[in-house]
Amino acid sequence: MRRNARKRTKSTSGKVIAALAALTLGGGGLVVVNVYASAHETSGGNTVKRSSQGGAGQAVAPQASTIDCPDVGSRLEQTPAGARAQVDKELALLDSQISEAYQKLRSSGRAMAQDSGFANNAVLGPLKDKRAATIERIAAAMDRVGERPQGLESMAACTLRDSGSGQEQGQGESGAGGQEGNGPVAADFVDITKVRPNVTVPRKSRNASRGTFTTRCGVNENKLYNSDNVIVAPGVDNGAHHTHDYVGNQANDAFADNQDFANGETTCRNQGDKSSYYWPVLRLQDGTEEFDAGQQGGGAEGNTGRILTASQVTLDYVGNARGKVVAMPKFLRIITGDAKAFTNGTANANAAWSCTGFENRQLTDQYPICPEGSRLVRTSKFQSCWDGRNVDSANHRTHVAYADPRTGVCPSGFRAIPQLVQRLVYDVNAPSLNDDGSSSPFYAVDGFPEQMHKPVTDHGDFVNVFDERLMNQMVRCINTARQCR
Structure with missing residues (x-):
């Protein structure tokens, strides 16, 4: 069991918003990856549904993005007891793969600005290959002790989510945006x-x-x-x-x-x-x-x-x-x-x-x-x-x-x-x-x-x-x- 000690170390609403804008736009340039558009974001009382555009083969717009992958775990409503341990570990591996790919995306703003195919070739393509192999192990584990799930292979591909923030990639590797550049805004x-x-x-x-x-x-x-x-x-x-x-x-x-x-x-x-x-x-x-x-x-x-x-x-x-x-x-x-x-x-x-x-x-x-x-x-x-x-x-x-x-x-x-x-x-x-x-x-x-x-x-x-x-x-x-x- 890990018990880790930590270090300890009045304004109007208008000023608050001004400060937030200053943090988002100032302090060393825009962030390479700083995406903030909710799946169903509200704006002026209207709901804006998220786009499903993207994926391997898409043209990558020079705007801040994050990685959007289908959630395989949510599809598994029944997993045989004999496969549960391996399936849980493989699902966790999918999360790790996304995290690693996101970090590579986030550190590659300049490369993406110079090469529109970089994200697909260097990030999304390899991620899809890793996910496909992991998803196949999930399906095989379930097949060995029960019924093989159908349709999981279609969930290997991931897309880029455009932030809709107007920020362009390649304008700075770090700076504003909180949380090391990945939000909030x-x-x-x-x-x-x-x-x-x-x-x-x-x-x-x-x-x-x-x-x-x-x-x-x-x-x-x-x-x-x-x-x-x-x-x-x-x-x-x-x-x-x-x-x-x-x-x-x-x-x-x-x-x-x-x-x-x-x-x-x-x-x-x-x-x-x-x-x-x-x-x-x-x-x-x-x-x-x-x-x-x-x-x-x-x-x-x-x-x-x-x-x-x-x-x-x-x-x-x-x-x-x-x-x-x-x-x-x-x-x-x-x-x-x-x-x-x-x-x-x-x-x-x-x-x-x-x-x-x-x-x-x-x-x-x-x-x-x-x-x-x-x-x-x-x-x-x-x-x-x-x-x-x-x-x-x-x-x-x-x-x-x-x-x-x-x-x-x-x-x-x-x-x-x-x-x-x-x-x-x-x-x-x-x-x-x-x-x-x-x-x-x-x-x-x-x-x-x-x-x-x-x-x-x-x-x-x-x-x-x-x-x-x-x-x-x-x-x-x-x-x-x-x-x-």
């Missing part, structure tokens, strides 16, 4: 006071489960960080390609199994909760060299700056608007949101950014600029419907589901379980323009390097390790409309 921030209230909740029926169970597990005072993801990439070092905060179970790394979780220590006040709660760290772009500044998952993959510890972490379990909830199975794994939503699209995105005092206004694809006296808030509402059989699934999604946002009804065949609502509060000043004309730094969520630190990629992970007694107590509290801690 000014358009990714918005004054929260300018956002209209947009939160709706389903109307509770007479049979609703109205109680709340709160578990207190700290804010990661232990400084437990790693760039693993035991759910998505078990047994793979640096499977997340970004750094996570952890509270609750202290045994969580890539190699932890259920027995490790059962025997692990917990930061939760109630020792009956050994669950693991983890999320990508938030960083302030102030030039601080953190413990992971030169490591994969950290600075080597574009995740730079001072790690911010949440000042408050609230973990509430709430009920269902239509009826009673049942106990979660032990070792249930849930991922909410999509760490690849920038390139995957927003189908699984569940990011919710806001500010204290304005939490009826939630943002998915922009970071909020909070007014003076208000604090930054990240909220994750996890899936609250379970298929009644599985603690995980091949794509880590199909065994759980969200209740209908209007009615609270679970999909057919699913049962309502306590819903984890995770709320993180940060004492962080918004980017601003200082009196001397200089600008304070961006903040951004950690992510896969090619995802450009887009706010829509925020996500959370949960492994249920409640003991049976405490889980049953939680269910009783929620179903009888009590508030329990």
